[in-house]
Amino acid sequence: MSIQITKLNFSYPSSSTNLFEDFSLQISDGWTCIAGSNGCGKSTLLKLIAGILSPDGGKIASGKNTIYCEQETSQMPENLYVAFWSDENDVRQFFSRLQISEEMLERYDTLSGGEKKRIQIACALAEKPDVLLLDEPTNHLDSKTVALISSTLSDFSGVGIMVSHDRNFSDSLCTRTIYLFNEAHSFAGGRDCILYDSYPCGLTKALELRNQNAEKSRGDWDRLNSKAEGEKQRSAKLEAENQKSKARLSKKNFDPHDHDTQLKIDVARISGKDRTTGDAKARLETQIRQTENARDSIKKSLRRKEGFSLSETDFTKPINIEENLLEVGTYSLKIPHIEIRRGMKLSLTGQNGSGKTVFIRHVTELLEKSGRGDEMLYLPQEISEEETQSVLADFYGLEEAERGEVLSTLFRLGSEPERLNQLRDADFSGAENSPGTKLSPGELRKLMISLAVQKPLSLLILDEPTNHMDITSVLALENALASLDCAMIVVSHDKAFLEKTTNGSLVATRDGNQGRIEML
Numbered sequence: 392m393s394i395q396i397t398k399l400n401f402s403y404p405s406s407s408t409n410l411f412e413d414f415s416l417q418i419s420d421g422w423t424c425i426a427g428s429n430g431c432g433k434s435t436l437l438k439l440i441a442g443i444l445s446p447d448g449g450k451i452a453s454g455k456n457t458i459y460c461e462q463e464t465s466q467m468p469e470n471l472y473v474a475f476w477s478d479e480n481d482v483r484q485f486f487s488r489l490q491i492s493e494e495m496l497e498r499y500d501t502l503s504g505g506e507k508k509r510i511q512i513a514c515a516l517a518e519k520p521d522v523l524l525l526d527e528p529t530n531h532l533d534s535k536t537v538a539l540i541s542s543t544l545s546d547f548s549g550v551g552i553m554v555s556h557d558r559n560f561s562d563s564l565c566t567r568t569i570y571l572f573n574e575a576h577s578f579a580g581g582r583d584c585i586l587y588d589s590y591p592c593g594l595t596k597a598l599e600l601r602n603q604n605a606e607k608s609r610g611d612w613d614r615l616n617s618k619a620e621g622e623k624q625r626s627a628k629l630e631a632e633n634q635k636s637k638a639r640l641s642k643k644n645f646d647p648h649d650h651d652t653q654l655k656i657d658v659a660r661i662s663g664k665d666r667t668t669g670d671a672k673a674r675l676e677t678q679i680r681q682t683e684n685a686r687d688s689i690k691k692s693l694r695r696k697e698g699f700s701l702s703e704t705d706f707t708k709p710i711n712i713e714e715n716l717l718e719v720g721t722y723s724l725k726i727p728h729i730e731i732r733r734g735m736k737l738s739l740t741g742q743n744g745s746g747k748t749v750f751i752r753h754v755t756e757l758l759e760k761s762g763r764g765d766e767m768l769y770l771p772q773e774i775s776e777e778e779t780q781s782v783l784a785d786f787y788g789l790e791e792a793e794r795g796e797v798l799s800t801l802f803r804l805g806s807e808p809e810r811l812n813q814l815r816d817a818d819f820s821g822a823e824n825s826p827g828t829k830l831s832p833g834e835l836r837k838l839m840i841s842l843a844v845q846k847p848l849s850l851l852i853l854d855e856p857t858n859h860m861d862i863t864s865v866l867a868l869e870n871a872l873a874s875l876d877c878a879m880i881v882v883s884h885d886k887a888f889l890e891k892t893t894n895g896s897l898v899a900t901r902d903g904n905q906g907r908i909e910m911l
Contacts, residue, residue, distance in 0.1 A: 400448035412584040427571035454521025464507035474517035504531040568597035605692035615686035629672040741899030766849035800841040805864035832859035
């Protein structure tokens with residue numbers, strides 16, 4: 392079984408260019424990871440394979456039974472009850488392996504995101520698909536849930552394709568990575584459409600290979616360009632010598648009655664002694680063309696600047712969190728005394744429901760009550776539509792120079808700044824409901840961070856910052872956060888991300904209705 396995509400063409404009605412143009416790809420059995428930057432068509436490609444979107448041209452030959460699991464899990468799967476009560480053991484096993492109980496079915500609307508995701512995947516597997524498509528399956532999931540899902544999906548024998556930035560999860564399943572990219576944004580002189588590179592490995596290794604290839608292409612291009620410049624300089628010198636040689640062989644500057652000199656010039660012309668420089672120059676011109684052709688045959692990878700720095704800050708006063716017992720309903724959370732100083736970058740980990748959000752809320756309230764709210768940025772997991780509009784209004788209300796600083800930071804975090812102008816134009820034209828004219832959750836998070844770092848900060852609190860972000864943005868954010876000197880608390884289940892960005896850890900644990908925060 393395989394998926395065959397042949398000369399695919401597709402564009403959204405709101406776009407003036409093709410997203411995919413003569414795009415061909417074959418995907419075989421096993422798990423394949425689709426990665427790439429925001430806007431490069433990862434989710435669109437899945438929807439085209441699933442038949443949710445129709446191509447403008449070309450063909451997609453997929454399995455007869457293709458199941459698409461979108462990121463959202465708010466809607467209960469249509470086959471939930473039928474599949475859960477199936478007479479077939481090989482169907483019921485998925486619900487057992489993913490620890491889904493009958494009681495959970497009756498309260499679907501109140502389940503956590505991780506519980507809903509487990510149900511969504513169990514229902515998809517119950518259909519015994521030929522092709523299973525997963526769009527960011529680990530967003531909002533704790534490590535226990537991710538491990539359950541990974542173990543269950545490892546036995547899937549059809550064509551599995553996932554869009555994911557979760558390196559540990561995708562590495563555990565995928566033996567191939569397809570990296571999508573806009574050629575114009577990735578290579579000098581590239582076309583404004585999506586291409587791909589294929590790697591016979593998981594996402595982590597693919598990113599390493601991609602970076603190595605990019606460095607090599609830039610190095611080879613620069614080496615050949617330098618060689619061509621050196622050859623041109625030598626050619627110019629030979630041209631100067633050739634002109635001097637021609638001047639020596641000219642009879643204009645000699646007395647026409649000076650027969651001895653005239654004879655010497657004729658002999659020199661006949662013998663060809665002074666044609667040496669001209670012949671060397673001709674050979675060098677040929678060499679220059681060959682060097683430039685070799686240089687131009689290389690796709691020179693563009694280098695995107697990364698990282699950012701906070702505004703200069705005089706905030707050196709530590710943040711003191713006193714020992715406390717927090718109570719939320721029937722749940723109590725014990726907090727030790729914690730002193731957060733400048734430069735401390737703390738990871739906050741633990742299973743869903745152990746009290747991480749309760750602790751974060753407590754810290755933000757302490758800062759607000761002490762009059763230090765302006766020193767803090769809290770980036771929550773979920774951002775309401777009202778908050779989104781407020782963020783956009785803040786951005787559009789900036790002075791031109793300030794807006795330029797924000798756009799520069801946004802670019803370094805992996806976004807294309809012109810996207811915000813397109814959104815504003817869509818608002819003015821009344822086309823804000825068209826596909827592709829909404830600010831994605833990942834883009835919104837990056838915009839909020841870009842706005843925040845324009846002012847002094849004592850504490851940056853990020854709750855699952857990599858959710859909804861593409862892998863390019865995750866890597867850029869890693870590098871940026873690693874360079875900051877303000878204090879940070881990062882809630883995340885992305886082990887690779889935490890290893891790069893934090894230097895200390897807080898762990899939330901739960902036993903029944905009691906929990907605690909421990910500093911390790």
